Amino acid sequence: MLATVSLAPVAPEAAAEPSRNANQILTHYRELSRDAERTTESMNKAQHEYDVQRKTVIVQRRASAKASKKLDAMSEQMASAQEKVDALARASYRGARVNRLYAMLVSDSPQSLLDNMSGLEVMSRQSAADLRSITAVARKTREAKANADKSARDASEAVAVAEKQRGRLQAKQADLQLEAVQIRAIYKSLTGRQLAALRGPKYKFDASAVPKGTSPALVALQAAISRIGDPYVWGATGPHQFDCSGLMLWAYKQAHKTIPRTSEAQLGGGTPVDRNDLKPGDLIIYYPDASHVGMYVGDGFVVHASTFGVPVAVVPVDKAGPYNAARRY
Secondary structure: OHHHHHHOOOOOHHHOOOOOOHHHHHHHHHHHHHHHHHHHHHHHHHHHHHHHHHHHHHHHHHHHHHHHHHHHHHHHHHHHHHHHHHHHHHHHHOOOOOOHHHHHHHOOOHHHHHHHHHHHHHHHHHHHHHHHHHHHHHHHHHHHHHHHHHHHHHHHHHHHHHHHHHHHHHHHHHHHHHHHHHHHHHHHHOOHHHHHHHHOOOOOOOHHHOOOOOOHHHHHHHHHHOOOOOOEOOOOEOOOOEOHHHHHHHHHHHOOOOOOOOHHHHHHOOEEOOHHHOOOOOEEEEOOOOOEEEEEEEOOEEEEOOEOOEOOEEEEHHHOOOEEEEEEO
């Protein structure tokens, strides 16, 4: 039995799943980080759209309430004008005479005729005024009702859109949470050498040489480089942690200038700039899907928040990703 056991074939280790080498782990980490950045920018977009729709709901509900209040006021005026017309109609039905022939028949003197005709003229003008009033009030009431109905429909539609955007946002947030768990787990397993490779080389950069000024672009640039070393956090907009577009948003906010929230929207705004005409403070958009952004520092460098585990840093323009386009704000 001992001999049989000792001679039994051992299952080859090749049957086990081969472990990834250091380079493969780092490559996988970078791929996950890129996916997470795309998800982050998509989530930021969904958040922005949801915020816009929530404000639209508030505005439309206020408009609906205002239109309904105006409709109530118009309805009261309509009722008042209708009473006057109804009174005239009742008087006519009971035999009241309001014409000039009647005045001649019942007048026993020239003065009496003048007095009667004068009274009838006043009644005629008042009746005509009442009719014009009720016509105008009726028209305004119809307009007020149409406005109230439209505002109510707009408010309902805005609520529906907002709820749809909220659903998209929640889905994006869930996706990002799952990706973040994987990224953090791999990050904790990285060796010192892998972390150094992830962060890349340190480039010579003299912050004091960055141009200063009072223009929004230069104020934003100074704000951006003041955050060098701060951590990358998905969806963060400062003041001590950022994602890529969040850093741009925060920096320009310090210059009292509002720019779009996401890298995709930042590509869609501003003024297009040729790569050969880049100036400090310009935004550089990366990747075909515009999922990353940095700010041009000058001398071929860009400051950006790149990925989880890598702090805000200044790197050569082409080290931040595949160049897409540039915008000036």
